[in-house]
Amino acid sequence: MKxxxxxxxxxxxNTLFGLVDNSGECLTKKSxxxxxxxxxxxxxxxxxxxxxxxxxxxxxxxxxxxGVGAPNGNFYNGTIEYAxxxxxxxxxxxxxxxxKYFDLPVYVTNDANAAAxxxxxxxxxxxxxxxxxxxxxTGLGSGIVSNGKLIYGHDGFAGELGHTIVEENGRDCACGRxxxxxxxxxxxxxxxxxxxxxxxxxxxxxxxxxxxTAKSIAEAAQKGDSLALEIFDYxxxxxxxxxxxxxxxxxxKIIVLFGGLSNSGESISEPTQKYMEEYLLQIFKNxxxxxxxxxxxxxxxxxxxGSLVWNxxxxxxxxx
Amino acid sequence: MKxxxxxxxxxxxNTLFGLVDNSGECLTKKSxxxxxxxxxxxxxxxxxxxxxxxxxxxxxxxxxxxGVGAPNGNFYNGTIEYAxxxxxxxxxxxxxxxxKYFDLPVYVTNDANAAAxxxxxxxxxxxxxxxxxxxxxTGLGSGIVSNGKLIYGHDGFAGELGHTIVEENGRDCACGRxxxxxxxxxxxxxxxxxxxxxxxxxxxxxxxxxxxTAKSIAEAAQKGDSLALEIFDYxxxxxxxxxxxxxxxxxxKIIVLFGGLSNSGESISEPTQKYMEEYLLQIFKNxxxxxxxxxxxxxxxxxxxGSLVWNxxxxxxxxx
Numbered sequence: 078m079k080x081x082x083x084x085x086x087x088x089x090x091n092t093l094f095g096l097v098d099n100s101g102e103c104l105t106k107k108s109x110x111x112x113x114x115x116x117x118x119x120x121x122x123x124x125x126x127x128x129x130x131x132x133x134x135x136x137x138x139x140x141x142x143x144g145v146g147a148p149n150g151n152f153y154n155g156t157i158e159y160a161x162x163x164x165x166x167x168x169x170x171x172x173x174x175x176x177k178y179f180d181l182p183v184y185v186t187n188d189a190n191a192a193a194x195x196x197x198x199x200x201x202x203x204x205x206x207x208x209x210x211x212x213x214x215t216g217l218g219s220g221i222v223s224n225g226k227l228i229y230g231h232d233g234f235a236g237e238l239g240h241t242i243v244e245e246n247g248r249d250c251a252c253g254r255x256x257x258x259x260x261x262x263x264x265x266x267x268x269x270x271x272x273x274x275x276x277x278x279x280x281x282x283x284x285x286x287x288x289x290t291a292k293s294i295a296e297a298a299q300k301g302d303s304l305a306l307e308i309f310d311y312x313x314x315x316x317x318x319x320x321x322x323x324x325x326x327x328x329x330k331i332i333v334l335f336g337g338l339s340n341s342g343e344s345i346s347e348p349t350q351k352y353m354e355e356y357l358l359q360i361f362k363n364x365x366x367x368x369x370x371x372x373x374x375x376x377x378x379x380x381x382x383g384s385l386v387w388n389x390x391x392x393x394x395x396x397x
Numbered sequence: 398m399k400x401x402x403x404x405x406x407x408x409x410x411n412t413l414f415g416l417v418d419n420s421g422e423c424l425t426k427k428s429x430x431x432x433x434x435x436x437x438x439x440x441x442x443x444x445x446x447x448x449x450x451x452x453x454x455x456x457x458x459x460x461x462x463x464g465v466g467a468p469n470g471n472f473y474n475g476t477i478e479y480a481x482x483x484x485x486x487x488x489x490x491x492x493x494x495x496x497k498y499f500d501l502p503v504y505v506t507n508d509a510n511a512a513a514x515x516x517x518x519x520x521x522x523x524x525x526x527x528x529x530x531x532x533x534x535t536g537l538g539s540g541i542v543s544n545g546k547l548i549y550g551h552d553g554f555a556g557e558l559g560h561t562i563v564e565e566n567g568r569d570c571a572c573g574r575x576x577x578x579x580x581x582x583x584x585x586x587x588x589x590x591x592x593x594x595x596x597x598x599x600x601x602x603x604x605x606x607x608x609x610t611a612k613s614i615a616e617a618a619q620k621g622d623s624l625a626l627e628i629f630d631y632x633x634x635x636x637x638x639x640x641x642x643x644x645x646x647x648x649x650k651i652i653v654l655f656g657g658l659s660n661s662g663e664s665i666s667e668p669t670q671k672y673m674e675e676y677l678l679q680i681f682k683n684x685x686x687x688x689x690x691x692x693x694x695x696x697x698x699x700x701x702x703g704s705l706v707w708n709x710x711x712x713x714x715x716x717x
Contacts, residue, residue, distance in 0.1 A: 149680075158680065207551040221646065223548045223555075230543070230648020231527040232684065240678045241642040252678055322561040326541065326646060328550020358560045358572055360469075360478065364552065 078139040083128060083181075084383025086188060087111060087120070087147040089162035089215065094124050095376070096131055096138065097383025101199030103376040105131050117157075117169050118177070125178040142182045143175055144385030146191030146378055153233035155185045161251050162215070184385040188212060188378060190227055190236060192335050192370070193220025194388050195381030200371030201333055209329045210370075211238065211320075213338035213345070216251075217259035217266075223327055239263070243319060261315040264291035264338055270308050280304045291338055298344045309344045316345070317352025324353070324361050335370040335377065398459040403448060403501075404703025406508060407431060407440070407467040409482035409535070414444050415696070416451055416458065417703025421519030423696040425451050437477075437489050438497070445498040462502045463495055464705030466511030466698055473553035475505045481571050482535070504705040508532060508698060510547055510556060512655050512690070513540025514708050515701030517547075520691030521653055528649045530690075531558065531640075533658035533665070536571075537579035537586075543647055559583070563639060581635040584611035584658055590628050600624045611658055618664045629664045636665070637672025644673070644681050655690040655697070 081104070085094040088111060095106030107127045114120035132138065148160040155172030157163065175183045186194075193210040196202040202210075206225040212218040217239030221228045228235045239259035240252055247256025248269060260266050271289050275282070282304035284297045297305035320332055334346055350367045357365075372380060404423070405414040408431060415426025427447045434440035452458065468480040475492030477483065495503045506514075513530040516522040522530075526545040532538040537559030541548045548555045559579035560572055567576025568589060580586050591609050595602070602624035604617045617625035640652055654666050670687045677685075692700060 205551075207555075219646075223543055223550070224546045226544045226546075228543045228647055231525075231650035232648055232680075234680050235527075235543075235646065235648035237645040237678060241645050242638060242676060245638070254676070254678070318562060318565070323646065325557040325561050326539075326555065326643065327548055328552055328555035330551035356562060356574070358557060358574070360552075360554050 079137050080141050081138045082383040082386035083140060083143045084379040084381070084385075085124060085143065085145045086191070086378030086382050087145065087150075087157075087163075088188070088378070089148065092120060092124070093375075093379050094127060095379040095383070096140075097144075097380055097386075099387055101195070101380055101384065103380050103383070105134070106376065106379050107131070112164065115164070117165050117171070118174050121171075121174050121178060140181060142184065142386035142390070143179060144191065144382040145171060145175075145183065145185045146188040146382040146385075147171070147185065148187060149234075150185045150187040150190075151233040152184070152186045152190070152227075152229050155183060157185075182386070182389070184389055186227075186229075186385060187218060187220075187236070188381070189218030189335075190220040190229075191381035191385055192218075192377065193222055193227060193333075193381075195377065195384045196333050196335075196371060197222055197225075198384040198388055199380065201368055202331060205330050207327065207329045208331045208333065209238075209320075209323060209327065210333045210335050211316075212336045213263060213334060214336045215264050217263045221323075221327055221329075228327075238319065238323060241319065243315060258315065258319050262312055262319070262338075267291050267294055267308060267312050267338065270311055271304075274304060274308055274311070278304060278307075295338075295344055310348055313345055313348035314352045316349045317354075318356050320349065320353045320367070321356035321358075321361075324365055325358055328361065329365060332365060332367045333370055334367060335372075336374065399457050400461050401458045402703040402706035403460060403463045404699040404701070404705075405444060405463065405465045406511070406698030406702050407465065407470075407477075407483075408508070408698075409468065412440060412444070413695075413699050414447060415699040415703070416460075417464075417700055417706075419707055421515070421700055421704060423700050423703070425454070426696065426699050427451070432484060435484075437485050437491070438494050441491075441494050441498060460501060462504065462706035462710070463499060464511065464702040465491060465495075465503065465505045466508040466702040466705075467491070467505060468507060470505045470507040470510075471553040472504070472506045472510070472547075472549050475503060477505070502706070502709070504709055506547075506549075506705060507538060507540075507556070508701070509538030509655075510540040510549075511701035511705055512538075512697065513542055513547060513653075513701075515697065515704045516653050516655075516691060517542055517545075518704040518708055519700065521688055522651060525650050527647065528651045528653065529558075529643060529647065530653045530655050531636075532656045533583060533654060534656045535584050537583045541643075541647055541649075548647075558639065558643060561639065563635060578635065578639050582632055582639070582658075587611050587614055587628060587632050587658065590631055591624075594624060594628055594631070598624060598627075604628075615658075615664055630668055633665055633668035634672045636669045637674075638676050640669065640673045640687070641676035641678075641681075644685055645678055648681065649685060652685060652687045653690055654687060655692075656694065
C-alpha cells in the first residue's frame with residue numbers, strides 16, 4: 078500500500094483537493110466551487126465524497142493525513158478565523174468538521190504557509206533553512222521559514238507581510254486599515270495603480286482598450302506598453318523596499334514568488350530584485366536571490382497543503 | 398567546582414566582562430575602555446588578564462565557555478564584521494583571537510541577540526517561544542526569537558530592525574542609506590527630532606537651556622515639558638508603527654524594550670504601546686505586551702553574553 082496525504086486548498090473562488098505522495102507528486106485532483114457550499118460542513122462532505130471516488134479508482138493507497146491551506150487558517154487552533162474573502166463568517170473549527178468524516182490527523186494553515194512548506198519539502202527551498210515565500214494573488218501572503226521551521230508566531234497568525242503598513246494614510250485596505258502592502262502589490266493593487274497612472278498620465282496605452290485586470294496589464298507590459306511598464310515598475314519598487322526590510326529582519330537565503338502576478342513573465346521579479354538590491358543594507362547586498370516557485374500553478378496549492386502532512390510526520394520523527 | 402561562563406560585552410565605548418553562573422547571576426565584573434586598545438588582540442589579552450585575577454580571587458570555579466556580544470557580531474562566523482562604531486576595521490575573527498588565550502568554546506553574536514538570549518534564559522521571556530527584544534541605545538538593535546530559537550538568518554545577520562527603511566528619502570543613516578528606523582528611534586534619533594521640532598515650533602522649552610541629549614529630553618518630558626513630550630510622542634509613533642509591522646511578520650507574544658532610551662521612565666513604552674495598538678492588524682490587537690527588560694543596566698549585557706554559553710550547552714543537550 079502506498080502512503081498518501083490529502084492536500085486541500087480552500088480558496089475564495091475554488092477549492093482544490095487531491096492525493097499527494099511522499100515525493101510531492103499530485104496523483105489526482107478535483108475542483109469545487111467554494112461558493113456553492115453555504116456551510117463549511119457541506120464543502121467538507123463534498124470533499125469526502127470526492128476522496129471516496131479517488132480511492133475507488135485505485136486500491137493501492139493508504140491515506141495517512143489531511144493538510145488544508147485556507148485563508149486565515151490557523152495552525153495552532155485548526156481553524157479558519159474571520160476570513161474576509163469567504164462567505165462563512167467567524168471562527169470555523171475545521172479539525173472538528175473534518176473529523177466527522179475522516180478518522181485522520183488534520184493540519185490547517187494559511188495558503189502562503191502551505192506554499193512555503195511545499196517549497197521546503199519538494200520545491201526550490203529544499204535544504205534551505207531560511208527563506209520566504211511571497212504569494213501574489215488577489216492579495217499578498219507570505220510564509221516565512223527560519224531555522225528550518227515555519228514561523229507561526231505565538232498565536233499562529235505570523236507571516237502577514239501583505240498587512241504591513243507601507244504608506245501611512247495610504248490606500249484603504251479590506252482589513253480596515255490604510256496603506257497595507259497588498260493594496261499596492263497584488264492583482265487588485267496593480268489595477269488600482271493602473272487607475273491612478275491612467276488618471277495622471279497623458280501617455281496613450283493599450284490597457285485602456287478593455288477591462289483593466291492584472292493579466293491585461295501584464296500582457297500590455299510584455300508588448301512594451303510604456304504605461305504598463307511604469308505600473309510594473311511602481312509595483313516592483315514597493316515590493317522591493319518591503320522585501321529589503323524583511324531581509325533585514327529574517328535574512329532569508331532565497332525569496333520565492335508564487336502565484337498569480339508572479340507568473341506574468343519576468344515583469345515583476347526582475348525589477349523587484351533590482352529595487353530590493355538598491356534598498357538592501359550593505360551586508361545583505363548580492364546575496365539574496367528572488368526566484369520563481371518550483372510548482373506549476375493549479376497543483377501547487379494542493380501539493381503545498383499535502384506537504385503539511387509529510388512535514389508534520391517528519392517533525393514527529395525528529396522529536397522522537 | 399562551580400561551572401561558570403565568561404560573558405563579554407564589547408561596546409563602542411566600554412567593554413564589560415564578568416563571570417556568569419547557570420542561574421544568570423553575574424558574580425563579578427570588570428570594565429575596560431575599548432578605545433584604549435588599538436588592536437582587538439590587545440583587548441582580548443587584557444580580558445584574559447582580568448579573568449585570571451577573577452579566578453585567583455576564587456578557587457571554586459570551573460570556566461566552561463565564553464560568550465561575546467559585539468556590534469555586528471556574527472554567530473555563524475564567530476566574527477565582528479565591518480562594525481561602524483569600532484575603530485578596528487574589516488572582519489575580525491574573534492574565535493581565532495580568543496583561542497590564543499583561552500582553551501574554551503567561544504560564541505559570538507551581536508548585543509541585541511545576546512540580550513534576547515539573556516531574556517529567554519533568565520529574564521522576562523523565560524518560557525516564551527516567540528518574542529522580540531529591541532535595544533534602544535545610540536542605535537536600535539533587535540533580537541528576534543521564533544519557535545524558541547533566535548533568528549540568525551542564512552548568514553547570521555538577521556534582526557536588523559533598526560535598519561528597516563521607514564521613510565523613503567528620510568534622514569541620513571550611518572549605514573549609508575536614508576530613512577532607517579534608528580535615525581528616528583534611538584538616543585541619537587531623538588536628539589535629531591528635538592532639533593527639527595525646536596526649529597519648527599515656537600513653544601518655549603527647557604530642553605534648549607543646555608546641551609540636548611536623550612537624557613535631557615527624557616528629564617524634560619518627566620517634568621511635563623510640552624515640546625519634550627511632543628518629541629517622545631513622535632518617537633513612540635515611529636516605533637509603534639514599526640513594531641506593528643514586525644508583529645504582522647513574526648507575531649511575538651511580548652516585545653521587550655532594553656537599554657538607554659527605554660529606562661527613561663514610562664515616557665517611551667506607554668505611548669509606543671498605544672500607537673502599536675492603533676496600527677495593529679485586528680487579529681493581533683490587545684494580545685501583545687510591550688515590557689521592560691528584566692535586567693538592570695550595567696550587568697544586563699554581560700549576563701546576556703554569558704547566557705549564550707548556557708543556551709548553546711542546552712541546545713547541545715537537546716540535540717543529543
